[in-house]
Amino acid sequence: MNYFLLKHLHVTCVVISISLFVLRGSLELLRRPWRHWLVLRVVPHVIDTLLLGTALWMAWRIGQYPFVHGWLTAKVLALLAYIVFGMRALGKSTPQAQRLPFFLGALVSVGYIVGVALTHSPSWGLL
Ligand code: HEM
Numbered sequence: 789m790n791y792f793l794l795k796h797l798h799v800t801c802v803v804i805s806i807s808l809f810v811l812r813g814s815l816e817l818l819r820r821p822w823r824h825w826l827v828l829r830v831v832p833h834v835i836d837t838l839l840l841g842t843a844l845w846m847a848w849r850i851g852q853y854p855f856v857h858g859w860l861t862a863k864v865l866a867l868l869a870y871i872v873f874g875m876r877a878l879g880k881s882t883p884q885a886q887r888l889p890f891f892l893g894a895l896v897s898v899g900y901i902v903g904v905a906l907t908h909s910p911s912w913g914l915l
Contacts, residue, residue: 794846801839806898808832813877813891819884862910863901870897 808831815822822828847853847860854864873894876882882890907913 789845791846791849794842794849798839798842798846801835801842802902804835805832805839808835809874809894809898813874813887813894816878817887817891858910859904859908862904866897866901866904870894870901873897 808828812822812828812832815828843863852860854860873890877887877890877894903912904910
């Protein structure tokens with residue numbers, strides 16, 4: 789696949805993934821039963837699989853890899869933080885009072901990832 793299309797697909801998945809997370813997190817904070825909608829249970833998994841698949845495909849295409857190149861290592865570690873915070877923010881057993889801090893932690897993590905992606909630098913080029 790053309791690299792430009794691959795990157796476009798990756799960024800499209802990023803936008804959909806973050807939007808669906810914000811939607812589910814907000815509904816959860818408002819105590820709305822979002823799990824009743826099949827689309828909100830299934831689509832995020834499909835999009836996140838595509839997001840990771842395009843990420844690894846592009847890394848292979850440009851010959852840069854996590855745990856070899858700093859900016860991709862930072863993306864993968866921050867992605868793990870995003871997943872853990874996100875799971876806690878949406879988890880059925882998470883106390884309601886802890887949801888907002890986990891939700892905000894997930895948003896900070898994913899915001900950091902976007903900054904790293906745009907600058908190709910773990911410090912956003914600030915150091
Ligand atoms: C939630 C997770 C992720 C987000 C929010 C994200 C975000 C982005 C964004 C916004 C871009 C476009 C940057 C630009 O316009 O130049 C991008 C590109 C890219 N991302 Fe991700 N990404 C994520 C996960 C990953 C992971 C885990 C990897 C590592 C395997 C990865 C590898 C790449 C690569 C190789 C590019 C292309 C860089 C280039 O051609 O300049 N991404 N990512």
